[in-house]
Amino acid sequence: MSDPYALNDDGTAKDPAAFRAALKADPAKLEAIEKEPEVAEVVLGNDDHAFQELIKSVYHTEKKRQERLNRTMAERTIDAQRASATVPRDTVQLYAQLRESGLQYGPAFRLLRNVHVPDIAA
Numbered sequence: 001m002s003d004p005y006a007l008n009d010d011g012t013a014k015d016p017a018a019f020r021a022a023l024k025a026d027p028a029k030l031e032a033i034e035k036e037p038e039v040a041e042v043v044l045g046n047d048d049h050a051f052q053e054l055i056k057s058v059y060h061t062e063k064k065r066q067e068r069l070n071r072t073m074a075e076r077t078i079d080a081q082r083a084s085a086t087v088p089r090d091t092v093q094l095y096a097q098l099r100e101s102g103l104q105y106g107p108a109f110r111l112l113r114n115v116h117v118p119d120i121a122a
Contacts, residue, residue, distance in 0.1 A: 011059030019051075
């Protein structure tokens with residue numbers, strides 16, 4: 001059996017009837033849909049064009065959200081790499097600093113190879 005939620009490259013449903021049926025058959029999804037009257041009208045209605053446009057809109061909105069999240073994570077990684085210049089590269093020295101601050105790790109727990117310090121101002 002194929003995935004009823006399968007999408008085309010443009011974000012439309014490969015099989016709109018199967019997609020719609022799968023939404024209707026899932027009680028949690030159906031409950032969420034019914035909380036939005038305009039969405040419910042399209043999903044529970046018979047207008048395939050409106051249904052495809054709704055799916056495409058949701059797809060593109062989620063895609064943009066994911067791209068923003070990826071950019072944010074990439075920026076945090078860059079910030080962490082910049083901050084790591086201030087962190088001792090020698091783990092022996094790092095563990096010495098941790099010990100001085102009250103954190104003691106025995107040899108079995110000294111597994112750090114890289115340290116990234118996030119930009120807490122972000």
